[in-house]
Ligand SMILES: Nc1ncnc2c1ncn2[C@@H]1O[C@H](COP(=O)(O)OP(=O)(O)OP(=O)(O)O)[C@@H](O)[C@H]1O
């Protein structure tokens with residue numbers, strides 16, 4: 007990132023910015039960036055231009071309708087700034103191509119998005135890539151711009167966000183639980199289907215299951231037949247959506263296991279025929295021919311918008327409103343979209359929402375309330391977008407200058423507060439308990455999805471039924487999965503990460519979830535091939551290493567099958583740690599708690615460790631059970647490894663006399679090389695590094711560290727270590743410091759083969 011010593015305009019000229027979203031805010035932002043001197047701008051937007059965008063997304067013209075927003079915006083700005091570079095991506099920012107590495111190339115990311123999901127995604131990528139984010143949003147006259155710099159200010163997700171105003175489709179179409187769900191259904195599905203664009207497909211189109219056999223049912227219920235009485239048509243719609251569709255939904259028992267079953271409502275039950283005929287005396291409707299003043303309430307003599315109507319009254323309004331649309335406003339049918347200022351539309355939607363609410367046992371609402379809920383669409387204001395875009399650029403410049411003290415969250419208000427319409431607020435500190443993505447170092451060319459699922463997602467993250475996504479593409483899902491997907495997921499499990507349909511490579515951000523346990527996290531994949539050194543080796547601080555072939559005699563992660571309810575710590579120490587791993591003075595830890603330490607131990611600990619040795623594993627102070635990862639070390643020998651405990655009930659006394667089986671371990675092979683490698687030979691750093699690199703070669707998952715070899719000490723460290731350890735029991739066999747040095751060197755070769 008540019009440092010604060012850069013000249014102001016130089017910061018802008020040399021920086022590379024990513025803009026996500028080229029809609030209302032995005033168009034303004036791109037123009038302002040270009041005019042402020044930014045000259046390397048990348049834009050991602052997944053949408054094409056719609057007619058409704060033209061009033062405020064001023065880079066677009068009528069002739070562009072249907073074309074990529076990102077590309078048209080780029081071309082429009084290049085017309086007046088031909089010498090800058092603008093790169094456009096007509097794509098979803100959630101595409102795997104836009105991974106952590108992609109984000110890392112930018113000095114700052116600027117969001118002009120319109121949904122929470124994409125904003126969160128960008129926030130996480132920015133955190134993972136450590137790139138500052140300037141986030142924004144507008145609704146009508148309101149707007150805000152916020153700055154998110156990892157470790158310095160709160161991220162976009164540090165504060166919980168209010169529930170979004172969109173609802174899962176299935177809640178709206180099948181399982182409403184709140185009145186607002188019924189309103190959304192009435193407005194966005196029913197009203198739109200009946201009076202808006204006829205051709206839209208939506209879930210209201212469910213036909214009877216015998217549709218295939220009965221030609222009568224094949225016809226669109228929503229189509230008014232030639233000569234069909236409007237009253238009859240209305241009742242047909244009524245019965246279909248409030249009766250038949252509910253009946254159909256009820257037939258899926260699974261849905262209602264833990265929910266109240268809705269009850270179907272048919273028009274004849276609420277509105278007996280004769281009553282219906284009295285319905286809608288059009289002469290009572292004193293409305294003029296001005297469409298917007300036609301009213302079903304007026305026509306039925308209902309005046310108070312704050313009265314809650316009964317189901318019967320709602321049904322009358324429903325049929326009457328429909329009738330009025332078809333008689334008084336016929337020309338508009340097919341082109342209507344819900345408008346909260348359209349009285350008849352509000353009446354229709356209120357009535358339909360109430361009937362649905364009654365069916366689902368949700369309290370009914372009056373027209374006044376329903377209008378408030380239904381009208382919660384705030385029209386975009388071009389000026390607000392322009393103001394916000396300007397503020398984004400101001401914050402972006404501060405970010406590029408690293409001017410942390412000046413960062414501001416700015417809120418654009420509708421009414422002045424303390425005489426200000428733009429209210430600046432100092433950013434908050436990051437929230438420590440907020441989302442930070444996990445990082446996984448893994449060899450993506452060698453490890454399979456299966457390894458990741460078993461060793462990390464299940465064993466480490468504790469997910470039982472994980473779902474794994476690479477950006478928007480699903481790689482794996484456990485549990486209730488459709489038949490045709492099972493085969494795909496099984497095949498994926500066997501694939502190497504980099505060869506998955508949506509490849510997982512360095513820079514990929516995976517999303518891992520377990521719905522049942524409500525666990526969710528992101529994992530930032532780092533392909534492990536390059537080692538970062540403390541001192542240059544071959545003039546390099548970053549040492550790239552080709553992935554190694556597996557080496558049987560070296561550093562394989564260990565697993566121990568053992569009956570944790572029967573075997574004692576003593577058994578593990580004697581039969582595995584000492585006998586197999588060759589540790590003389592082992593130290594055993596379960597996560598951060600020390601279970602045992604041999605050697606020079608404080609008196610009061612001796613008793614505790616002795617007691618632990620006699621305890622069954624599962625009954626230790628920090629219980630060792632299936633899934634536990636033990637860390638075992640022998641400080642003197644510089645041996646360290648992790649043992650993955652797998653609980654097993656039975657062992658074959660003949661074949662498995664230890665009553666436990668150590669996996670991933672092979673009998674030591676005699677040293678053939680490296681035995682002359684001595685410390686302090688001038689090449690110690692690179693040797694140590696290569697040894698470390700080699701030691702990690704089978705440790706393909708960096709989260710698990712099966713064997714970590716300590717860095718070999720340099721000369722001065724060795725004499726210090728020698729002094730420190732001179733009194734140690736094990737070293738009493740070596741009574742001379744020179745021997746110790748040689749032994750250290752030889753130990754190196756020895757140890758490398760031991761595990
Ligand atoms: N995941 C995403 N990837 C890329 N672009 C996105 C993503 N989500 C939203 N966008 C883009 O963000 C922009 C938001 O712009 P805006 O809020 O003006 O919405 P709009 O769809 O253009 O207008 P409106 O919704 O008001 O009709 C849109 O152009 C949209 O395509």
Ligand SMILES: [Zn+2]
Nearest residue numbers: 161163164440
């Ligand atoms: Zn955060």
